[in-house]
Structures are given as C-alpha cells and as structure tokens.
Amino acid sequence: MTKPKSITYKDAGVDVKAGEALVSSIKKMVGETHTKGVINEIGGFGGFFRPDFSSMKDPVLVSSVDGVGTKLIVAFKAGKYDTVGQDLVNHCVNDIAVCGAEPLFFLDYLSTGKLHQEIAYDIIKGFSIACKENGCALIGGETAEMPDIYKEGEFDLAGTIVGVVDKAEILDGSKVSKGDIILGFPSTGLHTNGYSLARKVLFSRYDVTDFPDGLSQSVGDVLLEVHKSYLPVIRALKSKVNAFAHITGGGIEGNTSRVIPEGAKLDINYKSWKRPAIFNVIQMLGNVPEDDMRLTFNLGVGLTAIVDKDEVGYIQDWCKENNETVFEIGKVV
Numbered sequence: 001m002t003k004p005k006s007i008t009y010k011d012a013g014v015d016v017k018a019g020e021a022l023v024s025s026i027k028k029m030v031g032e033t034h035t036k037g038v039i040n041e042i043g044g045f046g047g048f049f050r051p052d053f054s055s056m057k058d059p060v061l062v063s064s065v066d067g068v069g070t071k072l073i074v075a076f077k078a079g080k081y082d083t084v085g086q087d088l089v090n091h092c093v094n095d096i097a098v099c100g101a102e103p104l105f106f107l108d109y110l111s112t113g114k115l116h117q118e119i120a121y122d123i124i125k126g127f128s129i130a131c132k133e134n135g136c137a138l139i140g141g142e143t144a145e146m147p148d149i150y151k152e153g154e155f156d157l158a159g160t161i162v163g164v165v166d167k168a169e170i171l172d173g174s175k176v177s178k179g180d181i182i183l184g185f186p187s188t189g190l191h192t193n194g195y196s197l198a199r200k201v202l203f204s205r206y207d208v209t210d211f212p213d214g215l216s217q218s219v220g221d222v223l224l225e226v227h228k229s230y231l232p233v234i235r236a237l238k239s240k241v242n243a244f245a246h247i248t249g250g251g252i253e254g255n256t257s258r259v260i261p262e263g264a265k266l267d268i269n270y271k272s273w274k275r276p277a278i279f280n281v282i283q284m285l286g287n288v289p290e291d292d293m294r295l296t297f298n299l300g301v302g303l304t305a306i307v308d309k310d311e312v313g314y315i316q317d318w319c320k321e322n323n324e325t326v327f328e329i330g331k332v333v
Contacts, residue, residue, distance in 0.1 A: 001054065001209075001321055002269070003330065006217040006280060009199055010026070011145025011150070011169040011275070012090075012147065013113070013114065013145065014145045014147065015114075015115060015145065015263035016192045017250050018098075018115050018145075019115060019116060019143055019145070020122050021113065021117060022121065022143060023042065023043055023139035023143075023171050025044075025117065025121060026121060026128075027041065027042060027043070029125060029126070029128045030042050030127075030138050030163050031127075031139040031314075032128065032301070033077070033127075033131040033132050033136070033137050034134065034137045034139070035104075035105075035135065035136070035137045035140075036052075037049045037050050037052065037104065037136045037137065037322060038139055039052055039316070040107070040139075042138075042139070042140060042141075044140075046139035046140065047105065047106060047107065047139030048139070049105050049137065049139055049230040050187065051104060051164065053164065053180065056138060056164070056166040057166055057167070057168065058167040058168065059137070059164050059165070059166060059167075060164065060165055060166070060167050060170065061162060061163070061164055061300065062099050062101035062163045062164065062244055063096070063160065063162045064090050064092050064095040064096050064098045064160070064161050064164070065158065065159065065160045065161075066088065066095065066158070066159060066192075068084050068087050068088050068093050068157050068192050069157065069159050069192055069193065069195055069196075070195040070196050070199060071084065071190075071192050071195045071223070071224070072084060072089065072155070072157065072193070073158065074195065074199065074208065074224055075218065075224065076153055077156060077203075077207075077208045078208045078221075078224060080124040080220065081119050081123050081126075081174070082092055082122040082125055082126050082223055082287050083224050083225075083226050083288060084123060084126060084157060084224075085108075085122075085123045085124060085125065085126020085127040085128075085129075085130065085157070086126040086127075086130040086226045086227070087091050087126075087191070087192050087226060087227040088108070088126075088127070088130075088157055088158075088192075089102075089106055089126075089131055089134065089136075089161075089229075090130050090134070090226065090228060090229040091123035091157060091162055091191070091192050091227050091246075091248070092106065092159050092160070092161035092225045092231050093130075093134045093136070093163075093231055094227075094229060094230050094231070094246040094302075094303070095161070095246055095248075096161055096163040097163075097230060097231045097234045097235075097244075097246075098171065098230075098234065098236055098243075098245060098246045098303070099165060099170060099171055099172065099230075100165045100169045100170050100171040100234075100245035101163035101164060101278060102135075102163050102164060102165065102189055102235075102297070103134055103135065103136035103161055103163040103231070104136060104137070104162050104163050104164055104227050105136055105137045105138070105139045105161075105162055106127070106136050106139070106159060106160065106162075107138075107139060107140045107141055107159065107160045107217070108124070108127055108130055108138070108141035108157065108158070108159045108160075109141060109142045109144070109157065109159070110141065110142070110143045110144070110145075110155060110156075110157055110199050110255050111144045111145060111149075111150070111152060111155060111156050112143075112146070112155035112156075112260075113145070113147050113148070113150030113152060113153075113154060113155075114145060114147065114148055115143065115183040116153075117146050118300075119155070120143060121304055121320065123155075123157070124138075124141075127141075127159075133229065134229055134231055135231075136163075139193045154284060156249045160203065161224070163244055166178040169238070171241070171242075171259075172243070172244075172259070172260030173236060173243040173246060173261070173267070173286045173306075174260055175199075175243065176242045176243050176260050176264070176295070176306050176333050177242075177261070177264075177332070178196055178261075178264055178333060179309065179331065179332065180307060180308060180309070180331065180332045181189035181306070181307050181308075181312050181325070181328060181330075181331050182256065182266065182268065182301070182304055182306055182310055182328070182329050182330040182331055182332065183232060183269045183271060183304065183305045183306075183307060183312070183315060183326050183328055183329065184252075184272075184304055184326065184327050184328075184329040184333070185230060185233060185301065185302060185303040185304070185305070185324065185325070185326055186273075186281050186300055186302065186325050187247070187276070187300055187301060187302030187303075188225045188226060188227065188228045188302070189222060189223070189226070189276060189278055190223065190278065190297060190298070191227035191247075191248070191259055191298060192248070193296070193297065193298065193300075193301055194225050194249075194296040194297040197225070197286075197288070197296050197297075198223065198278075198282055198297075200286070201210060201282050201285050202219055202223075202282065202285065202290065203219075204283075204285075204286075205285065206219045208220030208223075209218065212281055212285075213281075213325055214277045214280060214281050215277055215278065215281060215317060216277075217218070222278050224279075228302055229286055229301075230244075230246070230302065230303045233303065233324060234303075236269050236306065236318065236322070237318065239317060240307060240311045240314055241305045241306065241311070241315075242307060242308065243259035243260075243305070243306045244303060244304065244305050244306075245258060245259050245303070245304045245306075246302070247298040247302050247303060247304060248298070250295065251295050251296065251297060251298065251299070252294065252298065252299065252301055252304065252329075253268060253294065254295065255304075256268075256304045256306070258314060259306065260306070260332055262333050263279045264333065266331075266332065266333070267331050267332075268329055268330040268331045269329060269330050269331045270277045270294070270299070272327055272328060272329045272330070273300060273327045273329060274300070276300045278295065279297055279299055282297075283318060286320075286326065292299055301329065302312060304329070305326075306332060312328065
C-alpha cells in the first residue's frame, strides 16, 4: 500500500510562519501608538491597559465595534491598503466621541484567505497612524487566514474601541429641546457608508483610475478618502453642545434623530450646504432618487451638533479660529 502524501497546515492554506513574521515586522510601529496606560507589548494572549481615572468622579467605559464595509472592494480594485485601517479607527473613535468619551485603546481583527505580509503591513500602518492621531493605543489584534472563505486578494476588517467619560459629562441627547439649532461639520466624502450603492452606480461605467466629468480626482481616490476623525472638534466644543451625532448608515436624519427627545422632529434644509461633487455624480449617473440619497449617504455632513441658539455664534467663531468649517443645516421642531 502506497503511503499517502504528507499534507501540512501550509498545504491547507495557512502559513503560521508568515503570521509570526508579520507580528515581528509591526512591533515597532504598533509600539509607537502605546500610551502610558499600556503595560505589555503585542504578541501575548491579551492586551493590558492600566487606566488612570483619578481626574474623574464617576468614570464610565464606552465601547463600539464596527467594520469598513464594502469600501474594502474599492481598496482591492485600487490596490491601495494604507487608508482603510485609518477609516476603521476613525469611525470607531467618532462613535464613542459623540457620547462625550475619550478613546483609550483599540483592537483590530483582520481576516483573509491568504496572508500577504505587505498588504497586512499597510493595513496595520493605517491603524497605527489613526491611533496616534487620536491619542489611543493599538494594544492588540487578530490576523486570521481562512482559505476557501475569501477569494485571493480579499480580506475583511473589524475593530473595537474602548474609551471613558465621566458620567456627568455623558452626551446622550437628554439636554436637547425643541428650538435647538442643528449644525453640520463637513465629511471627507462617503466615509465608510453607502459603498454598495456607490459601487453599483460608478463601476457600471468607470474604473478606479477614471476621472468622470465633475470630479477632480480619480474614482478610486475620491472613494478612498479617509473617514475623518471629529475627536478634536468634539473635545473642544462638547461643553457648548447638547448632543452630537456621527452621520453613518441612515444618513443625516436617521442618525441625528437618535439623540432628539420623543415627540420632536428634525427640520433639515438640504440646500444649506454644497454637496461634494461625488454625490452629484452618483445621483446623476444612477438616477438615484433623492430619498435614497438622503437615506444612504452623509451627503457631505459627517457630524451634526445640536446646540442652543445662544451658542451658535461661539461655535462659528471657534471654527473660524481653528480652520474648521461649520454650517447651520436645520433645527429641532
């Protein structure tokens, strides 16, 4: 009887040594994100973080988990991988920042069919850039090779952020009242929502390298613009604001309505700001109904702030002094 051929884990599609080499290659880069609360290096079974809550009366941990969605398919097409990691961190940071929280640490999950070390390195480089910009530590993650689940060159990302806020400073919409003004802060494009519709429309006619009429960038570049972090804006203005909303899936009204009292409604003037050109291209090319545009995309507003009428002038002045743009887009009625 012929002895059966020996089959290894690598033959089955999983290269353990490649994973070990990746961890070794990113240690210095990830270490640069570590704040004083981190008490171990990556590579262990868990990430250790010793928080200092001495300045808070009643600290509350705030967490969020999210992914990048089908924006990843644009990255696959463009062969550009150093921005989607930034997208993920900034999206998660925004989700807890609008609650009044400061980010403490971030963990990532990267799953792929076959681990390409140079691609994984670029993704984690994006995590590191955004973690440093947001002042949070990248304290751990998981890279999983799962052959037969993903096609060659494909991967998925997920991330978890943990932050903290003093209980008395939680922003949950409880201070919002009828008559409050709604301010909008610009997005840097689609951020990480609406890509299934955007891809269906744009890639029916264009490639990632094409420059459609009305756009000053290629399709790939405009779709891969990094999701903006609003942490600096929120940190500076939260004492003057009754509520913030991160504008993600569901659009401006769908997300801002999450922080207004029962019985109140939003009166949004969609003509009060200029939409970035990409949204006009998508709408015209796909003949997308206006209702679908409003439900699917942020339309150029990535963050809304609900404020007392008396605070609008202060916020506008702060924005002028700090090179931030803000526009009045509606009110609570």
